[in-house]
Amino acid sequence: MRENGRVTSATRQPGTPASAQPSALSGRGGASLPPPRLIATDLDGTLLRDDQTVSARTVAALAAAEKAGVEVFFVTGRPARWMDVVSEHVHGHGLAICGNGAAVVDLHGGPGGHRFVKVRELARENALKSVRLLREAAPGTLFAVEQTYGFHQEPAYPKLHMEIPDTLRPAEELLAPDGVAASQPVLKILAHHPELDPDAFLTLARIAVGGHANVTRSSPSALLELSGPGVSKASTLALCCAERGISHEEVVAFGDMPNDIEMLTWAGRSYAMGNAHPDTLAAATDRTHANNEDGVARVIEDILAGRV
Numbered sequence: 151m152r153e154n155g156r157v158t159s160a161t162r163q164p165g166t167p168a169s170a171q172p173s174a175l176s177g178r179g180g181a182s183l184p185p186p187r188l189i190a191t192d193l194d195g196t197l198l199r200d201d202q203t204v205s206a207r208t209v210a211a212l213a214a215a216e217k218a219g220v221e222v223f224f225v226t227g228r229p230a231r232w233m234d235v236v237s238e239h240v241h242g243h244g245l246a247i248c249g250n251g252a253a254v255v256d257l258h259g260g261p262g263g264h265r266f267v268k269v270r271e272l273a274r275e276n277a278l279k280s281v282r283l284l285r286e287a288a289p290g291t292l293f294a295v296e297q298t299y300g301f302h303q304e305p306a307y308p309k310l311h312m313e314i315p316d317t318l319r320p321a322e323e324l325l326a327p328d329g330v331a332a333s334q335p336v337l338k339i340l341a342h343h344p345e346l347d348p349d350a351f352l353t354l355a356r357i358a359v360g361g362h363a364n365v366t367r368s369s370p371s372a373l374l375e376l377s378g379p380g381v382s383k384a385s386t387l388a389l390c391c392a393e394r395g396i397s398h399e400e401v402v403a404f405g406d407m408p409n410d411i412e413m414l415t416w417a418g419r420s421y422a423m424g425n426a427h428p429d430t431l432a433a434a435t436d437r438t439h440a441n442n443e444d445g446v447a448r449v450i451e452d453i454l455a456g457r458v
Contacts, residue, residue: 183418186453187400189215190387190413191446193226193236194368195406196423199442202235211447211454218454223247223390225383227368227375227409229296229337230255230264249296250366250409251386252337252377266298270386271335272363272378274325280363280376281321284341287358288351293321294340295331302331308342310373339363339376348372352408366409375409384412402453404438404446406430421449 224246244258254268294303302317324331351372355365363376403417406426411433414420422431424440439445452458
């Protein structure tokens with residue numbers, strides 16, 4: 151989950167055009183792929199420009215894809231309450247995958263009227279264990295708790311999200327079975343460290359937490375996101391596709407940060423943005439222009455025109 155406010159790309163480098171593509175979709179190893187039936191795209195640093203707007207070109211490309219019978223799923227680390235920026239572009243099905251796969255949300259109700267269709271929560275015992283292990287491995291780590299309709303944080307947790315938390319308490323109190331946050335499912339834990347390198351913090355946390363939670367990051371800062379074991383953008387997208395009879399070979403995915411890697415690896419064809427994190431670039435089958443250069447829209451246009 152990026153800090154809200156102005157969002158910056160993961161890496162600063164010139165926009166890189168997509169490499170020349172064959173006339174038909176081909177997967178890893180050159181195997182031929184069926185025509186895409188679903189486009190799965192991250193938001194911040196991918197579909198959205200750095201100022202959090204959706205360009206006119208991107209709006210037109212999304213609408214054209216839906217008109218052609220290709221479903222578009224927004225798959226993001228954002229909580230449901232931050233989805234207003236794209237709620238008018240969800241078209242027919244109106245669904246988005248939020249919280250790195252922790253929730254499937256129906257956005258048809260518009261701002262403030264979303265409905266949770268599927269919730270994959272982080273069990274409180276796993277959350278408490280993860281907090282303890284991460285405090286031991288990285289002293290100085292500060293935590294916040296994301297729920298379906300609530301957001302709570304520790305008193306010293308920095309103002310990253312430009313919103314007023316519902317509660318200021320230590321994470322152990324927030325996650326207690328009888329604590330103030332006990333009435334709603336926990337979607338994920340946010341862990342921020344004021345000094346560690348973001349990638350080093352991610353590696354350290356994955357080792358420390360082990361199988362108690364899925365650990366990833368989408369912010370340029372040392373801000374980690376902990377979800378339930380096995381919960382990721384990819385695993386929830388796979389569930390949604392299975393419900394629709396769509397195979398992974400029929401999915402084209404877009405992303406820019408480590409929390410997109412599983413999704414990019416799972417999809418039959420995947421595109422890392424020109425501004426993507428190096429690990430994300432390595433995970434994708436292809437590469438497109440940067441988010442500020444409408445990289446997603448360019449690929450959709452090529453798909454619909456039969457150029458890829």
